[in-house]
Amino acid sequence: MSRPHSLRRRILYWLAAYALLLAAGVSLHGFLVNEYAERLLWDSMLRTEFTHHLERRATDPTYRWSDSDSLRLYAGDADAPPETRALPDGIHDEVELQDGTEILVLVDHVDGVRHVLTLDITEMEREEDRLTLFILGSSVALVLLMGTLMAIGLGRALRPLTTLADDIAALSPDRAGQRLVPEPRASSELLVIASALNDYLQRNERFVERERDFIHTASHELRTPVAVMAGAAELALAPADVPATTAHQLQRILRTADDMDRMIALLLALAKDPARLLQTGQPVDLSALLPAIIDDHRHLTRDKALDIALDAPPACTILAPPGVVRATVGNLLRNAIEHSDDGRIEVVLQADATVVIRDPGHGMSPEQISAIYSRMARTGVPTGDGIGLELIARVCEHLGWALDIRAAPEGGTVATLRMRATGGGADARIAG
DSSP: OOOOOOHHHHHHHHHHHHHHHHHHHHHHHHHHHHHHHHHHHHHHHHHHHHHHHHHHHHHOTTOOOOOOSSEEEEESSSSSOGGGTTOOSEEEEEEEOTTSOEEEEEEEEETTEEEEEEEEOHHHHHHHHHHHHHHHHHHHHHHHHHHHHHHHHHHHHHHHHHHHHHHHHTOOTTOSSOOOOOOTTOOHHHHHHHHHHHHHHHHHHHHHHHHHHHHHHHHHHHHHHHHHHHHHHHHHHOSTTOOHHHHHHHHHHHHHHHHHHHHHHHHHHHHSOHHHHHHTOEEEEHHHHHHHHHHHHGGGGTTTEEEEEEOOOOOOEEEEOHHHHHHHHHHHHHHHHHTOSEEEEEEEEETTTEEEEEEOSSOOOHHHHHHHHHHHHHTOOOOSSOHHHHHHHHHHHHHTOEEEEEEOTTSSEEEEEEOOOOSSGGGOEEEO
16 A cells, blocks of 8 residues: 655645646646737737838839838739748738748739738748747746745644654553643644643543552452462361362362463453563463463363374573463463363473463364454454453553464464564564
8 A cells, every 4th residue: 555645745736737737727828828929929010111112112113112022012912922922911910931031921912913011920920939948948947946945834734733643653562651742833723633632641640540459459359269269278178088079179279260360360350551561471381381370271181082282392481471481371271272172282392492382172263263352452352262362462562462262274274473582562472
């Protein structure tokens, strides 16, 4: 898609088109007026000269016409230039002779004799051509000068708007305290726009801060009852004589409490500023963490003919919040188990801190995956596939990780998580 033209360029285009159209109109009008005035002048001059000749001849029998270098009179067609013999009575402009001379011709019949009065206008036409070229050149130079002055003037007039647009484009959603400062020469309209945007930025910062405070407070409040439930379940499981059915239910309580604790960890991660969250990161050995995560989720395959396999992981350590890493990979693994009925789930750790989880199940179609990410990008609301995927996507955006979920050609789904914590959410990429 081509980049749209700036307002300054568009205005210059319109002004240039207007200037060219105006120059063409003025030139055409001047040419037509000049030709008309010139014809009237020639007509008046030749007829006056011819009338004067007739009057002198009528009053003075001895009077004889005397040709000049430019003005000649022919009585009859014998001596008249051949180019004039077929001309009707009247004024004829720019008649060219065989030798290249341009003449103005007056043809009139007096007493049955055809008179031809010619005026050599060759030099005058050359002067007229030179004058026309000079006027055209001056017009072009004037248009160029006006265009340059308009470009400079528009640049100065629109500079506050351009600066404001650049400042707006430089705004980043993950930075607080951003404000727009218009130039001193900014117009009143730009001041209103900047004021409205600054007010919006302030209200947005307050909203984000309230949301983070709420998530942080709610997450901490939830951790207390979850810890109480997990502790009570562990104490109840401590005696050796606990019945099997009771022990099974207590273990479900412990697993649910553990899942809740991981979800709370994700919520707490989202409540923190990305920069501060990365500062609290710790070295996490992924090659040691992945087997523990798989063991924690094997119970979900108990009623399915599923096997979870981990290829020999290479040594790989990243700097990130451990709870967030554990919860993120755990949610992806849980999603793979929930969408599979039988077969083998493969977990692969690559040396660049990329975790790939392939499930053999019915999975999600490309259309479903695209719809999930489209709805999350537009609204940020849950998509029907559980809150886990939404939280993972938000955490990846928060930490600058990349999450890619695709339907495998042979069936099932491939989830790829690249945990390269190199910056904030501006570098995140979520593909589907």
